[in-house]
Amino acid sequence: GSSPRKEGGSNGNFVADVAAGGKAIYMVSDGTGWTAEHLVHAALGQFDYCLVDRVCPVNTHLFSGIDDVETLMEIIKQGAKEGVMLVYTLADPSIAETARHACELWGVTSSDILSPLTEAIASHLGVSPSGLPRWAPGRKNSLNEEYFRRIEAIEFTIKQDDGALPQNLTKADIILAGVSRTGKTPLSIYLSQKGYKVANVPIVMNLELPRSLFEVDPEKVFALTINPVVLQTIRKARAKSLGFGDENWSSYSEMDYVKAELEFARNIFQQNPIWPVIEVSGKAIEETAAIVLRLYHDRKNRCSMPRISKRY
Amino acid sequence: GSSPRKEGGSNGNFVADVAAGGKAIYMVSDGTGWTAEHLVHAALGQFDYCLVDRVCPVNTHLFSGIDDVETLMEIIKQGAKEGVMLVYTLADPSIAETARHACELWGVTSSDILSPLTEAIASHLGVSPSGLPRWAPGRKNSLNEEYFRRIEAIEFTIKQDDGALPQNLTKADIILAGVSRTGKTPLSIYLSQKGYKVANVPIVMNLELPRSLFEVDPEKVFALTINPVVLQTIRKARAKSLGFGDENWSSYSEMDYVKAELEFARNIFQQNPIWPVIEVSGKAIEETAAIVLRLYHDRKNRCSMPRISKRY
Numbered sequence: 001g002s003s004p005r006k007e008g009g010s011n012g013n014f015v016a017d018v019a020a021g022g023k024a025i026y027m028v029s030d031g032t033g034w035t036a037e038h039l040v041h042a043a044l045g046q047f048d049y050c051l052v053d054r055v056c057p058v059n060t061h062l063f064s065g066i067d068d069v070e071t072l073m074e075i076i077k078q079g080a081k082e083g084v085m086l087v088y089t090l091a092d093p094s095i096a097e098t099a100r101h102a103c104e105l106w107g108v109t110s111s112d113i114l115s116p117l118t119e120a121i122a123s124h125l126g127v128s129p130s131g132l133p134r135w136a137p138g139r140k141n142s143l144n145e146e147y148f149r150r151i152e153a154i155e156f157t158i159k160q161d162d163g164a165l166p167q168n169l170t171k172a173d174i175i176l177a178g179v180s181r182t183g184k185t186p187l188s189i190y191l192s193q194k195g196y197k198v199a200n201v202p203i204v205m206n207l208e209l210p211r212s213l214f215e216v217d218p219e220k221v222f223a224l225t226i227n228p229v230v231l232q233t234i235r236k237a238r239a240k241s242l243g244f245g246d247e248n249w250s251s252y253s254e255m256d257y258v259k260a261e262l263e264f265a266r267n268i269f270q271q272n273p274i275w276p277v278i279e280v281s282g283k284a285i286e287e288t289a290a291i292v293l294r295l296y297h298d299r300k301n302r303c304s305m306p307r308i309s310k311r312y
Numbered sequence: 313g314s315s316p317r318k319e320g321g322s323n324g325n326f327v328a329d330v331a332a333g334g335k336a337i338y339m340v341s342d343g344t345g346w347t348a349e350h351l352v353h354a355a356l357g358q359f360d361y362c363l364v365d366r367v368c369p370v371n372t373h374l375f376s377g378i379d380d381v382e383t384l385m386e387i388i389k390q391g392a393k394e395g396v397m398l399v400y401t402l403a404d405p406s407i408a409e410t411a412r413h414a415c416e417l418w419g420v421t422s423s424d425i426l427s428p429l430t431e432a433i434a435s436h437l438g439v440s441p442s443g444l445p446r447w448a449p450g451r452k453n454s455l456n457e458e459y460f461r462r463i464e465a466i467e468f469t470i471k472q473d474d475g476a477l478p479q480n481l482t483k484a485d486i487i488l489a490g491v492s493r494t495g496k497t498p499l500s501i502y503l504s505q506k507g508y509k510v511a512n513v514p515i516v517m518n519l520e521l522p523r524s525l526f527e528v529d530p531e532k533v534f535a536l537t538i539n540p541v542v543l544q545t546i547r548k549a550r551a552k553s554l555g556f557g558d559e560n561w562s563s564y565s566e567m568d569y570v571k572a573e574l575e576f577a578r579n580i581f582q583q584n585p586i587w588p589v590i591e592v593s594g595k596a597i598e599e600t601a602a603i604v605l606r607l608y609h610d611r612k613n614r615c616s617m618p619r620i621s622k623r624y
């Protein structure tokens with residue numbers, strides 16, 4: 001959703017929030033709960049129009065690691081009292097069935113988001129699901145090749161942030177180029193968590209770019225551009241959050257300078273027509289990431305229909 | 313899933329993979345496709361037992377930004393030819409219905425993972441879903457307070473990596489302490505993307521920790537520990553990937569040293585009993601993150617039942 005939302009370090013007291021009104025959604029998982037959170041978040045995007053301005057405020061509450069029926073029943077009972085809706089991912093079919101049944105009994109709207117998909121996949125593969133939750137004993141640990149590759153990608157990406165170590169550009173899978181505050185850093189980090197080694201190179205007015213940028217495979221370079229008004233807004237917020245007065249940072253967020261710097265970048269992009277130019281204005285990080293990765297995989301695989309493929 | 317998986321920079325040619333066998337799952341979204349990918353990934357965890365060793369290999373193919381019926385039909389037709397299963401998130405109810413119908417007609421197993429939840433939420437809130445996909449025109453952009461807070465958290469966390477700038481520990485929401493290769497960096501980054509400012513402080517044998525670590529609120533410090541055998545495995549992989557021979561790095565991954573360093577860390581943890589000690593062996597980053605955040609929110613809110621709450 002694009003509504004203002006509070007979580008993280010500076011969040012308030014949510015018990016008080018509930019008292020202050022708003023419908024609640026309980027999310028229960030025998031694992032981390034991130035899957036339920038992700039899907040609920042996407043679904044709430046369908047209600048943005050009334051979430052904004054708090055016309056229909058919603059509070060979500062995530063209960064993770066719930067793998068015993070007793071705790072589950074306690075949560076559902078509490079939920080029934082509070083009039084919440086329950087969204088759950090419970091790998092053990094009998095526990096999932098117990099949840100469904102209890103919700104029916106106590107009049108709690110519920111949505112099992114795991115079982116329907118697991119069952120469809122089971123019938124597609126012609127094998128049965130294990131019914132074992134993520135933290136079931138005897139589960140293999142995660143020290144596989146992919147685990148190491150991802151961590152390496154993250155560490156590489158951090159070290160390459162903000163134009164550092166240009167001699168390493170050749171080792172990157174993806175290189176992002178753009179002026180300050182086009183979101184290069186968060187985008188790099190997002191992509192690195194998916195296993196890509198990312199380097200980002202800032203474009204600064206009248207500053208020469210590292211020569212290595214023009215020596216690498218141009219198919220792995222992605223240019224970021226942004227609307228000047230949006231960029232000015234972001235830069236002003238940035239200067240403020242860094243505690244700089246308008247005097248020191250005037251040129252950085254001044255419209256003439258912003259436009260000239262974007263023009264400077266555009267010239268570079270035109271000289272490198274293989275670099276796709278991606279417009280980031282108004283896009284969330286994960287949205288720009290989707291666009292970059294679609295192009296990246298399309299270039300690599302040259303399928304008839306652009307796709308991102310993975311093998312399990 | 314904990315099976316070996318290929319994606320990212322060094323992936324091969326997936327068209328060849330499909331030919332090489334394995335059932336396929338097509339994921340189609342009018343948005344980024346990350347929600348479908350996340351849920352499919354979790355559901356495939358139920359088939360880990362047969363994915364490992366490639367007894368029932370699965371190939372997934374993600375099609376993002378599919379918001380017109382023509383392209384959708386093309387994908388479903390292609391999927392029918394290849395005998396795939398279709399998982400989709402399509403916000404427009406008439407397009408979702410078209411997908412369901414076409415799959416039925418062409419004998420493609422399908423799973424609509426968005427509509428059931430959206431409908432349940434609609435009935436819970438007593439309002440209708442917008443039916444507008446993520447990239448529908450007229451959608452508000454994402455430059456809200458949360459957007460800026462997240463980006464600030466990511467940038468803060470990168471700057472604080474590996475014990476840098478100990479004078480900033482007081483500004484962190486969460487501080488992670490542990491010996492090398494307990495996953496502090498990827499865990500910090502994961503948490504920062506959820507909006508938390510994270511600092512991580514490495515514990516190195518016989519090295520004094522920054523004094524500021526003992527001056528901050530101890531309730532925000534989390535200690536990481538790990539099984540010595542697991543740690544040795546990770547450190548050996550690390551030394552190898554850095555291209556160091558056994559000679560240079562012997563003590564780093566030598567069992568006596570590994571055990572002594574963990575003992576050194578344990579002593580520090582015992583002197584700071586408020587720090588929870590989290591065992592990371594065999595846990596994926598998102599799993600440790602779930603444990604850290606549950607404790608973090610529990611300490612902040614002191615609910616009867618540990619939960620992570622959020623307001624939309």
Ligand SMILES: Nc1ncnc2c1ncn2[C@@H]1O[C@H](COP(=O)(O)O)[C@@H](O)[C@H]1O
Nearest residue numbers: 029031032033034035089133134354357
């Ligand atoms: N690797 C896995 N093995 C088995 N079950 C999993 C795995 N990953 C996720 N799940 C299940 O998928 C659901 C969502 O997981 P989570 O996102 O951790 O809440 C839970 O019911 C988990 O038990």
Ligand SMILES: Nc1ncnc2c1ncn2[C@@H]1O[C@H](COP(=O)(O)O)[C@@H](O)[C@H]1O
Nearest residue numbers: 042045341343344345346347401445446
């Ligand atoms: N902010 C949003 N507004 C409207 N729909 C959204 C939003 N975020 C996600 N969705 C929908 O949720 C589904 C999953 O999104 P995605 O993860 O981008 O594929 C898609 O059908 C999107 O159209």
Ligand SMILES: [Mg+2]
Nearest residue numbers: 162184185186
């Ligand atoms: Mg940056």
Ligand SMILES: [Mg+2]
Nearest residue numbers: 474496497498
């Ligand atoms: Mg580190």
